[in-house]
Amino acid sequence: MFSLTSRHIAATVVCTLATGALVSAPVVAAQTADGSATDKVTLLNITDYHGRISAAQPSTVAFADTIESLRAEAGADSSLLLSAGDNVGGSLFASAFRDDQPTIDVLNALGLASSAVGNHEFDRGVEDFQGRIEPAADWDYLAANVTVDGVGMKEYSLHEVSGLTVGVIGVVTEETPTLVSPSGMVGVQFSDPVDAVNRVADQLTDGDDSNGEADIIVAEYHEGAPAAGSIEVARAQSEVFDDIVTRTAGSVDAIFTGHSHQLFAWEGEKPAGERTGLVGSVDRTGLAGGSLGSLTGSLGGTETGGPTTRPVLQAGSYGGHIGRVTFDVDPETREVIGFTQENVAVPSSAAGADLSNPVVADVKQIVDATLADAEIVGSQPVGTVTGDITTAYRNGTRDDRLSESALGNLVGQFVKDAVADRGGADIGFMNSGGLRAELFNDPADQDGNITLAEANEVLPFANTLVTMSLTGEQVRNVLEQQWQPAGSSRPFLALGTSDNLTWTFDPTSPAGDRITSITIDGAPVDPAASYRVAAASFLAAGGDNFTEFAEGTDVRDTGLVDSEAWQGYLAERRVEGIDPDFARSAVAASNLPGTVQAGQEYSFTLSDLDLTSLGAPTTRTATVELGGASLGTFDAVSGIDDVTFGPAAHVTPLDGRVDITVTIPAGTPAGETALTITTDTGTVITVPVTAGATAPAPVR
The missing domain is CATH 3.90.780.10 (5'-Nucleotidase, C-terminal domain)
Structure with missing residues (x-):
């Protein structure tokens, strides 16, 4: 076993990065300092599966087949299947009507080794989790930042892969009490997840076998980035995610995240104080802004001279992708000296699944029986x-x-x-x-x-x-x-x-x-x-x-x-059917008048006019009325509005806008009234205004 100060040695590091679903394998394989081959450790990761027992889109059998195929590529005893939580809860009917037992059966058949506890594991309260879900799972449920009546839940698990010890630490979002029914969480306390990961990582690298030791450390966070554009944008949007990326101990070799249902495979810098020893040059071509590229460089030193970066990966949700991180490990020093990462898409159907594989066949049997029962009821x-x-x-x-x-x-x-x-x-x-x-x-x-x-x-x-x-x-x-x-x-x-x-809103206001x-x-x-x-x-x-x-x-x-x-x-409403309604309840508004004068002209803009639900039409026109009198019809502008409030003014793009200029009719009575704006897509926004007296004629 090696202490933290000797975990990383001279190496050539190659790692890959992408903003989308798939990261390509590196062109050059990592090697040890003397040029010999490395050992390989492959980590397969899922997150937010949410009981997706289904024949297609997603296909549970294709999900199983993809995992088994990736295992076969890694080689016998060289891979580990992990989860970042929310394996159950919010499930499809086939799993939900059987209290998610079919999902637990599938994950047991697939040999899930460890999982962070997700907030949805607590949907029915902590007693249900500890009394029903946890006993049925063959895997370890981990929550290093949770105590129940003062007693900590299981914090980590150790697994032998390719002759190396992999330590897995699991934590759950500190927001969990706001995400489940409070009545089921009496006596449950949640602490800072990064602090908990770092505390356990220290134990696993302190040289004391009594509290566990690991060659490779993996953090499973049931917490994640709010969006998948780039790691820089995600860190800027979320203090919690920024904390995960920047403050997780350098002894942690991989960070898997979940909860936010995003899909990304990024490269995160280890804390600066734990990555000294870099010598030579580093080529970061193509890495700015989180774009696809590669990192290569010569590393040296005996303190922390391994990779200065680590994979930060989230595998989306609902079994649509399998995250894969492969570590190159020096067989002599047992140190990680390089990695690759990717999110592998799962086919929407099981048409090409290998049913001769006993695991895939077992999963198919579970799924077929479950769907048959669900079909009768559902x-x-x-x-x-x-x-x-x-x-x-x-x-x-x-x-x-x-x-x-x-x-x-x-x-x-x-x-x-x-x-x-x-x-x-x-x-x-x-x-x-x-x-x-x-x-x-x-x-x-x-x-x-x-x-x-x-x-x-x-x-x-x-x-x-x-x-x-x-x-x-x-x-x-x-x-x-x-x-x-x-x-x-x-x-x-x-x-x-x-x-x-x-209602109307201004995203730039405090x-x-x-x-x-x-x-x-x-x-x-x-x-x-x-x-x-x-x-x-x-x-x-x-x-x-x-x-x-x-x-x-x-x-x-x-x-x-x-x-x-x-x-x-x-x-x-079964006979007549329910029609889709694409009217918006809320639009962004700029320069809305509060008080208007008869005879005066006013200009304002409404933005975020279009829903993004499937089938939603694009707004083409907006008609303005005051007290039943039409003040005009205006053409809308389609596409993302980054003009009215500036780029990235809101947390999500504003779709469509209309610029309006109206003149308040002469003779409009003073008092409380309203401008009513109606779009051709059905949105009706009422803007209360106070009408003043008619403006006096100009003196000539």
């Missing part, structure tokens, strides 16, 4: 949609939680309607992270194209629906809390809302002042008035950092389970 039609109604998409990927979506707003409307006979509500809210699948239109299904299974997959968490009273000012605070606190995994979480709530107008049923929100609000119990308890909900008064649990009420909501 195939009955419950509803109809006339077009796809989906979450927000970005770069071809669903579940963009930073953006408003057609599905989120439909569910927000459902929440409001569902409680109509339980005291009613003025507004319905839905958190974007609770939408786990889409409503796809299949015209061939004449008897209803949304099945019980498909409906359940949209809202799988079985929350109850809760109503409460919030003041108008509190409603504003709720909307402001879409911008998440500093250090959150995602900088913004877009709420779905009932269709009677609209925190707390970004919401510039709010209307309910076309009338301005009164800050002092009380409004009845409905939401799922998770959100009502302040989940996803929407803490203002927890300050509500006259809180009532309706007893309605959201998934069951949702099925009824769809069933009631």
